[in-house]
Amino acid sequence: MKNILVTGALGQIGSELVAKLRHMYGNDQIIATDVRNTGHEITRSGPFETLDVTDDKAMFEVAKRHRVDTVIHLAALLSATAEEKPLLAWNLNMGGLVNALEVARELGCQFFTPSSIGAFGPSTPKDHTPQDTIQRPTTMYGVNKVSGELLCDYYFHKYGLDTRGIRFPxxxxxxxxxxxxxxxxxxxxxxxxxxxxxxxxxxxxxxxxxxMYMPDALDAVVQLMEADPAKLVHRNAFNITxxxxxxxxxxxxxxxxxxxxxxxxxxxxxxxxxxxxxxNFIDASAAASEWGFQAKxxxxxxxxxxxxxxxxxxxxxxxx
The missing domain is CATH 3.90.25 (UDP-galactose 4-epimerase; domain 1)
Structure with missing residues (x-):
């Protein structure tokens, strides 16, 4: 990872992840983007672009201009908000994801987007929830996450795009x-x-x-993105907790x-x-065995x- 584009950079994960990545890789190498500029510190500590992820042309232009080789796509509505505004959630969460995947495909980028325990549903086993199991969520957020997991798998198998992801708790x-x-x-x-x-x-x-405490979540993103791709079996939806x-x-x-x-x-x-x-609690053994995940x-x-x-x-x- 050399030049990393982060969408949704002012959100809960994004604001802390951008700070961590800039500390690790250099301020100028992390291009933070969000639909608004709130004056947050990360808008001043390195490159920042105002970006609506539903605008595919604008996203491509930003990524190309900054010579991006990695896309970390975080922009999305969260679970409770998505349930209140399901059509907005679908258009933003899925439309933004497709646009980000297309940018990564056209520019040959490594790609990360998070999934969630929301990708599971009432018929999923509640205890020791397996890495591979039935997923029939009953929320729009969950539907978005399952769809996103499948879409990222598709881009990996269809185009060879190096897609990776985590089911965050x-x-x-x-x-x-x-x-x-x-x-x-x-x-x-x-x-x-x-x-x-x-x-x-x-x-x-x-x-x-x-x-999960945020420092562990941030470490998990970096660890997965730096992992040997030959060892990744699941790629786009690792259970972690x-x-x-x-x-x-x-x-x-x-x-x-x-x-x-x-x-x-x-x-x-x-x-x-x-x-x-x-x-109730999930099984994170696949993440542990495939890329060494362990919470601190x-x-x-x-x-x-x-x-x-x-x-x-x-x-x-x-x-x-």
């Missing part, structure tokens, strides 16, 4: 606020623990989902550092239904770092 970060995902409660709970000492969860107790937790488990971990933390519930039926259609953070290690980082941000905000 819920991602937890102190850097970027939640952005419309079903697993966002697991981010909000830490923010509220620091600022309020309590949290009201929109996901019910006993609802287990796979989660670090932990399977419900709200009570996160609250118990928080109380080890904040004993007075209080957790309540006001369940959102729509997001609860989405969560219940996903696995467990629940308590993540909680300790999240609370420490967010407490520092809270103190800085008060001083400002």
């Amino acid at each position: 819920g991602l937890i970060s102190y850097v970027t606020p939640p952005g419309g995902g079903t697993t966002d409660y697991a981010v909000e709970i830490y923010y509220e623990a620091v600022s309020q000492g309590r949290y009201v969860s929109f996901i019910d107790k006993g609802t287990y989902m796979d989660m 670090a932990m399977s937790v419900d709200p009570e488990a996160i609250a118990a971990s928080i109380r080890k550092m904040m004993p007075s933390f209080a957790l309540g519930y006001q369940v959102d039926p729509k997001r609860q239904a989405i969560a219940e259609s996903w696995p 953070y467990d629940l308590d290690a993540m909680t300790q770092d999240m609370l420490s980082q967010l407490s520092s941000k809270e103190m800085l905000a008060r001083k400002a």
Whole structure:
């Protein structure tokens, strides 16, 4: 990877991934793009282009001008937002993906796009969810993700395009606020623990989902992209996870550092239904065997770092 184009660069994953890639490969080699310019630091630390991924000609022009050899396509609507606006989700998520794949094909680029545990559905085995299993999601987001997995496989088999991808679990970060995902409660709970000492969860107790701390997710992207292609069997939809937790488990971990933390519930039926259609915990052995994936953070290690980082941000905000 020399010149890397990142779409959706101001999103939850993109903003942190761009920073990591610029640190690793050099600021000028990472071309960040997004549909808007919010003045975020990454718009100033290296090349940034305002780009609507549904505009195929504009995407090609940006990629060609910067002599891109790698495309990391992150631009998409997340699960809860996609369910509220399904046609927009289809047009953006699938239209943008096709455009990005075509740019990569025409320029001979390596290609990455994320999938999600949302690609599974109610008929998927809930426990130890296999790498290869039935996928019949009941959400537009899930339909987009399954379609994306198949489309990337098609481009690999049809055109020899070096496509790669990961099924992300819920991602937890102190850097970027939640952005419309079903697993966002697991981010909000830490923010509220620091600022309020309590949290009201929109996901019910006993609802287990796979989660991962953002540093592990970013490492996984880089590790997969740098992996020997000859060893990759699955390529576009590797299961990865670090932990399977419900709200009570996160609250118990928080109380080890904040004993007075209080957790309540006001369940959102729509997001609860989405969560219940996903696995309890997935099998990530294919990623481990094919490219050496291994998460570094467990629940308590993540909680300790999240609370420490967010407490520092809270103190800085008060001083400002």
